[in-house]
Amino acid sequence: MGLDYFPSSVRNMVCRALVLGGLFLAPMAQAEPQHGISMYGAPGLPPDFVSLPYANPEAPRGGRIVTGNTGGFDSLNPFILKGTAPWQLRFLGYEGLLGRNWDEPFALYGLLAESVETGPNRNWVEFTLREEARFSDGSPVTVEDVIWSFETLGTRGHPIYLTFWTKVKGIEQTGPRSVRLTFNTDDRELALIAGLRPILKKAQWEARAFTDSGLDTVPIGTGPYVVERFEPGRNVVMRRNPEYWGRDLPLMRGRANLDEIRIEFYGDAAVMFEAFKAGELTVYRETNAEKWQSAYDFPAVQAGDVIKSEIPSGKPSGMTGFVMNTRHAPFDDWRVRQAMIHAFNFEYMNDAITGGRQKRITSYFSGTDLGMRPGPAEGRVRDLLAPFADTLLPGALDGYALPESDGTARNRKNLRAAMRLLQEAGYRADQGVMRDAAGRALAFSILLPQGSTEKQAFANIFIRALERIGVRATLDVVDNAQYFARIQTFDFDMTDFRRDFSLSPGNEQRAYWGSAAADQPGSRNLMGVKSPAIEAMIARMLETGDQDEFTAAVRALDRVLMTGRYVIPTYAFGVARIAHVRQLRYPERLPVYGDGYWFLPDVWWWQE
Template sequence: MTHPLRSFLHASSLLLLGLASLTQAAPKHALTLYGEPPRYPADFQHFDYVNPDAPKGGNFRQAGFGGFDSLNPFINKGVSADDIGLIYDTLTRHGLDEPFTEYGLLAEKIEKAPDNAWVRFYLRPEARFHDGLPVTAEDVKFTFETLMTQGSPTYRGYYADVDKVEVESPLKVRFIFKHAGNRELPLILGQLPVLPKHWWAERDFSKSNLEIPLGSGPYKVAEVKAGRSIRYQRVADWWGKDLPVNRGFYNFDSMRIDYYRDNTVALEALKAGQFDYWLETSAKNWATAYDTPAVANGQLIKEEIENHNPTGMQGFIFNIRRPVFQDPRVREALGLLFDFEWANKQLFNGAYTRTHSYFDNSELASSGLPGPDELKILEPLRDKITPQVFTEEFRVPVTDASGIIRKQQRRAYQLLQEAGWRIDGDQMLDAEGNPVSFEFLLAQTEFERVLLPFKRNMADLGMELVIRRVDVSQYINRLRSRDFDLIVGGFGQSNSPGNEQREYWHSSSADNPGSRNFIGLKDPAIDQLVDGLINADSRQSLIAHTRALDRVLLWGHYVIPNWHIKTWRVAYWNRLQHPKITPQYDIGLNTWWVNPQPSAEATEPASTEQ
């Protein structure tokens, strides 16, 4: 409170503190992480990255991978259909051109305690489920409690600091936290999808099936062909269609996803006009597989859209629950045997950059030696973490791209010997004298070409790498049961990391089937760093905590870092259009539309109805 106001009120400091708290806790149209003003004011009409006059209509087709056997994405059973979240509304909508701001969706206003000890949502009276019944505070409470008791273990980790939910009126609900000070929790609770209590009252939430569920969102499930395709239909009288947060979104009358078991086949289907849009993840394909007349004449458009998100960490992930991977020297040795430079030159057409951080492509990434802010965080942990964190800059191995890595192999062998391993004849034996063999679990055929040189480099040191390819359903089940040695996986990051870090690295998630703690981390030092990150009280503190965590993870050699690219590579038929402004942190696919008056060259994709 300013000095002139204190003079004017002649009030005690205690009263002033109370007035300040009341001011901070006033209901708002949006929440930001550190209380900074949101980009869009309360009276905004639409986001900058949409076309508010985008025409509605047309059909949009995509490709899915593998298959699906469930329409319940909230439980740890089955494989849920892609985009099923489109049938649900959430309490808030994430701003796609801000690091972390939530705008009211189902909730007209949001109010939080000045010390972040609770958050209150005021629901819109016009909000309706697809059967016409209102969305109420009871539905919010039911959703939260059901997800915490019957949903995927991910929710129990994500919302672990929520003590209870209070229904204060039919349209007012409050979440009370176990501890004050968690700045992120009010915002991530806003991302809660709200389920209809009355619809689930006579159904078993824990069962995976293909019954079409009731939602309140912009689309309904219109057609299901188990494992083959799913079609969503836009809800013409959707209660939220005129809200500023929704203007310019959800323009397709229908959205269909056809499933392919091989991405090579899917790409050929795209070029044949079987579907509309493809996010290309293969550098080789992007460089060589689009030499077609449709691309040459502008019917099939290739576009690179700049990606400002932290790239996160994709890598070969060690399951350190396996005894063979519990020695960090072993993990470091195996990392030396991956020749990225050769792969980038020979397989990726030089398109990729090696990943050096769990938060690469952002100010959150560590570099050099720890600065003063990081040292304040790391010094109390000095006896619990690798000494190199304080004395050396972490660097990934670099080769000359020739495919000959004798220097790296010599260093790897030295590390394995230090770990008690030895070569007997032409076979590597571990510290217990067992022949060394690893299984790499894989669901995508196209990744085998990346692993084969890695397999050869391991074989040169007497180790066997078995590449085990399974279907998507079996792959997911084995991940959930932690039945793997090595996988290729990723830990996606945002510009405001927070509670999701518990799901990645915290001891509390290590034994939860379905969590993303694939590594199996149970490290008190990492737990402390994660807790400090979540409770950071400023952007500067968040950056320091994130960099400190990044260093400790890197020096643990828990993954073999892969690569990244700073753009999204998309291919789409020219019957589609998108806004001139792309949101800074997303492709913004739900803002695209079908051109109602396509040019003569525009192509309508061929039918895939069977």
């Protein structure tokens, strides 16, 4: 899906954002403290900007939003591995030294910090705190809090925070309100990542174990919302802090407009949708295009009390589907993985589940200039991959595309191809069962959380198709606590998968598929991939200052990931579909990244 898929206004936003944020050849050195920082070139907003371009600085404050999650929660600390916290907490109650503009590929502006300064090669970054920065309890944010937060998250926090800390050579106070981090590796993105690290209050944890906190302790942050009350496993209510320190900052004008954000928890998506129809929720994100067309004719929609809004996005497709764990058999063999991709009859499933309305993801960065191109690798992409030719899987250099079925349930051609691949991998049919040389049946389970109705529908059709080629797959549906515990320890064969990407991919790619993360409990490298080619492409992305080289490195990475056959792709989310009560409003000007926590509820407001 290319940019021509989007309305001209969105295409213009994408192009403008790429121009503002993609000036790779502009001078990088910052000789003095600045109001913001961009991954490449200068930040797009001037020092005297009034508000983010997609926020309404005149938005009224008040009202509430009631949204829903499936599953449950057993923690209110989103910064540790133990327990499951509502995902929204991290983005509503906590802030970093800098905040992001989601209308540029990757640009940050002063939040807790009033200024940022970097060395000529970004081998260090220094932040100066705002004198008025406060935690939600009214206490000032100090350099000591900043240093403690970096050290604690980097050594005892969730694994997503650990890798960054290994690249920090030192952190020190350089003035009454200033702190400097020095890095031990060449990585242009580290200065920006440092700006996004959440800052917590050190004094809160002097007599408490940070890693053992759950429902008994809510970390104190600086964000506009605080947890007001909760019922374990049922709901969490967040209240806008009337004394929020940053409400008048340009970066925050027109944001955090709602007085209350209530998160209700449901057993599955079907029950949650019925709750929305009954008026228990005020907003609902719909991911199924067919359901969007056919299931939203209930009385509140007909009366105009519920509005259907579509929010386009210019970001890469990302990857959604079913990931295979390569740490053990049978998915340690790429031929078995490719056989699964052939057996997964996407065209038939898509027609049955979404009415064929949603296009399939064709690569990890599809829909943008960063995505791999059809056919053989050429030019710089080929040059980057050539040194790893002996380790690359078929298709990386010569070209690769997902198989297509004829759209019928039988899928004969692809199932025959799957059988051939399994035979090449050493399996033979024995009385209708595929067995290896030792006589063991080819069997695996698909792990899914309760409430994943649509994913279960995909899985059940897939399981029936596999039966036809003698593969025994089972569906293993568990509650959310078990699901996340097993995901964190890689205790699965196949499971659901979703990774979102920005227009400026960087260090997060190491968290997703870096070798160091493959065996780290709680890491996001679910497939367990270890690839020198992937490591080299990510390194090139982070080190280069040349736009063409960067794009080539991302396209090359895309090729290695796709031909690795780690994920069975399903469909893309190019448009966010949001149903909401008519009192909930949002700005006409949309961010280039479309919908996300930075959009709903961040810049929405309530208006009778």
